[in-house]
């Protein structure tokens with residue numbers, strides 16, 4: 001059956017003393033043609049709200065997106081977040097810690113926009129501290145966009161490349177989703193709990209390693225042979241069903 005990972009069992013039921021960390025695109029929500037086109041089902045918001053309460057607030061979204069974008073997508077929920085691939089953290093008390101954009105970034109964004117205009121359907125996503133170059137709508141643009149990102153590294157000291165689904169991103173090298181989950185686990189209400197992380201992409205691998213090292217539960221969405229995840233679910237719909245079943249409430 002498509003999307004089933006024969007080497008990884010589905011995740012077990014959770015307990016109220018777990019801490020739940022959830023990736024967004026490709027894990028909670030299906031991919032869309034453009035970043036702003038994803039649809040967050042209303043039932044998913046209800047499920048997350050119920051789960052957050054059940055876990056005494058120990059539920060965070062862990063995403064490559066910006067904090068304000070996440071808040072808009074999941075409104076009226078305002079959950080703890082590790083955003084921008086771990087470079088922005090909002091803890092349960094609402095305090096936001098975020099990397100400052102570097103001076104060279106606006107010129108890189110402008111040059112990327114010029115390149116994208118030469119490839120119909122290619123997109124630049126300017127996230128302030130980071131930049132994403134998307135080719136989902138124009139696969140032929142992958143090679144020039146990757147080449148641009150690799151060359152741009154020389155203009156952005158302290159940055160690294162973050163590959164993903166039909167995207168290459170330039171992000172600060174000082175953090176990743178694994179370090180972000182570890183930082184949240186130092187804070188209430190996450191501290192002392194057994195972590196669970198659900199993700200689908202290469203950016204999620206440091207998160208899987210962090211929860212594995214703490215005896216937690218790592219869940220890959222989809223199939224990837226060399227993933228560190230120890231459990232798997234086939235797609236975002238099955239993740240929503242699993243989450244919906246955890247409190248024995250209605251499915252998302």
Ligand SMILES: O=P(O)(O)OC[C@H]1O[C@H](O[C@H]2O[C@H](CO)[C@@H](O)[C@H](O)[C@H]2O)[C@H](O)[C@@H](O)[C@@H]1O
Nearest residue numbers: 024025031032033034035063064136165166167
């Ligand atoms: O860490 P995530 O929550 O999975 O975010 C990763 C990136 O997701 C978004 O891009 C991806 O989803 C888009 C909408 O479905 C899709 O069009 C694109 O091809 C995907 O790469 C988002 O735009 C990025 O900023 C995130 O870093």
